[in-house]
Amino acid sequence: MTMTSISRSQIYVLDQDEALDFYVGKLGLEVNTDQDLGFMRWLTVNVPGDPEHEILLEKPGPPALDPATAERVRELLTKGAMSGWLCLTTDDARKAFEDLVAKGVDVTDEPTERPYGIDFGIRDPFGNRIRIGQMNPRA
Template sequence: MFNAITHSHIYVLDQDEALDFYVGKLGLEVNSDVDMGFMRWLTVNVPGQPDREILLERPGAPALSDETAAQVRDLVTKGAMGVAAIFTTDDCRKTYDELRARGVEFTEEPTERPYGIDCALRDPFGNHVRITQRAD
């Protein structure tokens, strides 16, 4: 049966802006950036973890009709797509400080939770992202 998850996706409205945010600010690295003609296959990963990629996908063809893609873009902008990603870190407060210094705007400061410490932000498009330091 299955032995891994290799790809997940986050809908973004502009892939170049997504690169600036996810690579330039959050510190992920580009895994693939391929013009496939009908779409740009753009993936990033946590440094040192190339087997777990996030597709930064523009809503549209071939998977979605123009009408549905417009609806998805509207939902993304409203932040209605739920949590797009949860990243783990060894020190949530330090990561929070470092990312704020890079210009990342947070919606929630590091907070103690039953499962550890976490904080929240939204990417430039409206997607919710969480950063978690797991409890020992």
């Protein structure tokens, strides 16, 4: 057996509509799936043109978490103690940085040249950490 791809990852958000405003409206991702399953809202986004790699924007709660655990996760997320982590790539890190600053995104560090390329850090409205990088070509 061989794994061939990562198709979905997940981060917790406190408000899915606010998450859509951030991930679609500010970062420029696109909605992949927005479906009411009855027991939860299945909300995923992806980089435009890459629908095979989805990010689930999940509100803590059933069916994955019982009410007491969901409340604890919300408390920890609010304190910044339980953030997720995403890495996105771009063709122009400095331009992406300028665009996001103009949109009022919470920047954690400015574009920096590193051995692998140029990257910078931001946070979503829920404390999730995001790295955006312009990667050097692989040798």
